[in-house]
Amino acid sequence: MIIEIDNHSGVPIYAQVIEQIKQYVLSGNLSEGTQLENVRSLAARLMVNPMTISKAYNQLERDGIIERRRGIGMFVKPMSKGIKKDFKSQTAKESFKKAAATAVLMKYTEEEAVDLLREMYRKLKNEEGEDKDE
Amino acid sequence: MIIEIDNHSGVPIYAQVIEQIKQYVLSGNLSEGTQLENVRSLAARLMVNPMTISKAYNQLERDGIIERRRGIGMFVKPMSKGIKKDFKSQTAKESFKKAAATAVLMKYTEEEAVDLLREMYRKLKNEEGEDKDE
Amino acid sequence: MIIEIDNHSGVPIYAQVIEQIKQYVLSGNLSEGTQLENVRSLAARLMVNPMTISKAYNQLERDGIIERRRGIGMFVKPMSKGIKKDFKSQTAKESFKKAAATAVLMKYTEEEAVDLLREMYRKLKNEEGEDKDE
Amino acid sequence: MIIEIDNHSGVPIYAQVIEQIKQYVLSGNLSEGTQLENVRSLAARLMVNPMTISKAYNQLERDGIIERRRGIGMFVKPMSKGIKKDFKSQTAKESFKKAAATAVLMKYTEEEAVDLLREMYRKLKNEEGEDKDE
DNA sequence: GTGGTCTAGACCACG
DNA sequence: GTGGTCTAGACCACC
Numbered sequence A, B, C, D: 001m002i003i004e005i006d007n008h009s010g011v012p013i014y015a016q017v018i019e020q021i022k023q024y025v026l027s028g029n030l031s032e033g034t035q036l037e038n039v040r041s042l043a044a045r046l047m048v049n050p051m052t053i054s055k056a057y058n059q060l061e062r063d064g065i066i067e068r069r070r071g072i073g074m075f076v077k078p079m080s081k082g083i084k085k086d087f088k089s090q091t092a093k094e095s096f097k098k099a100a101a102t103a104v105l106m107k108y109t110e111e112e113a114v115d116l117l118r119e120m121y122r123k124l125k126n127e128e129g130e131d132k133d134e
Numbered sequence E: 001g002t003g004g005t006c007t008a009g010a011c012c013a014c015g
Numbered sequence F: 001g002t003g004g005t006c007t008a009g010a011c012c013a014c015c
Helices: A013-026 A039-046 A050-062 A081-105 A110-133 B013-026 B039-046 B050-062 B081-105 B110-133 C013-026 C039-046 C050-062 C081-105 C110-133 D013-026 D039-046 D050-062 D081-105 D110-133
Strands: A066-069 A073-076 B066-069 B073-076 C066-069 C073-076 D066-069 D073-076
Touching: A013 A050, A013 A081, A039 A050, A050 A066, A050 A073, A081 A110, A081 B081, A081 B110, A110 B081, A110 B110, B013 B039, B013 B050, B013 B081, B039 B050, B050 B066, B050 B073, B081 B110, C013 C050, C013 C081, C039 C050, C050 C066, C050 C073, C081 C110, C081 D081, C081 D110, C110 D081, C110 D110, D013 D039, D013 D050, D013 D081, D039 D050, D050 D066, D050 D073, D081 D110
Parallel strands: none
Antiparallel strands: A066 A073, B066 B073, C066 C073, D066 D073
């Protein structure tokens, strides 16, 4: 699982971790019952204070995304497909609303906005393809 | 110029001011050479400490958006159209990249993503239209 | 007489005016008895508040550089050659001391510093030559 | 690290701090990755309000000289040698340009200017040598 | 009139 | 422990 930390974004590190794990789980890229990397290992990998990871895991547990099995570790929690779907569409909507708002503000036409989206979408799709080849 | 402060968003007040003024300038709704509201007046209007506004203006000056004319006030800085365009397209690109990333992660197809964008775009356009009618 | 105002230097405008006129006079580029441009005209040319120019002239009068002839205008005051020479060498010394300090701090060798000075000197000399052609 | 504040120079305290830290970094006397003294400690040492130091650090971060590691402190930012060199040569150039301009205005010949520079350079070098002996 | 600087002290988020 | 934010109020320089 790839997690990227941006130290300059102003967003707290623990929040970045939460956000990215949430997306992995709810997009289906991290399936139910999978064990999460342990705190110390992930902390070492991200070169971050273990407390920070621990805080993120705790928050994810409170959010009902993952569950703690005593003495074993953290696991992705089973969720109804309905909830997942809701989350997906809600997340997507928020993200697209922001993009649309920017476009309207910058006085882009609808077609210009669509073109820009297609461009970015394809670029990311290609990168994804390359990642799989590795 | 309408500036709205959300005291509960967690975003610092000065950052909100910066963000909103930047948008006014880059969207062309605040034209070159226009004098900005003075520090104390804006501070009073937003019910905020003058230093907070001063900090925002200061940072906008360092970002090259506005300029200080000593003893007179702050003014929107003339920018070459090229630079302005770069600013705009970069802002838009960032915003769209995030949306595209979400779409890819959520396994939306390109067409699904485009449809969602069109939907959000039209919704915002309509709201904008209503605002003008007011 | 060419006077350049840098709005971003942090140095007060009136101080910039004083400094530059002083240099013109004491370097001999503005000779004794010459009438200075009047306040309003200079202010308009520099796109600056007349009060600012007036303040500069007053200061120059107090410094004994220029004199006010009632109802006529401001004139460059006669000065002994000794004073001029002292001023010249002192100004030069200060300026060179700063440059030398920078060089030492940046760990330039004496020869590197000299080379850099020669380069800048020649560049300015050439520009001066071009100005005369105009 | 020794930082000296002159309360009577008219130069803002925070600007003096910025200037001196910049010099330490660019001259190589403060190496990459070094942790800076924390805000409160430096403030106490200089007998100055912590916000004043904070402002200086903040600006140094925006200038790309230092970086914040959250919850830990401020550190000298790694810079490519190329960038550092550019910084240095630009600083030096500005300083020498001023000196050269003075020389040209004062009608010094190139050789007179060089002699004056050598004199000042050697004087400062000697003082530096004495400092090291202390 | 304008903005800039500094202080003293409180509170907060992050690690 | 770290730095960041905000306040209230004072004083200053500049135009």
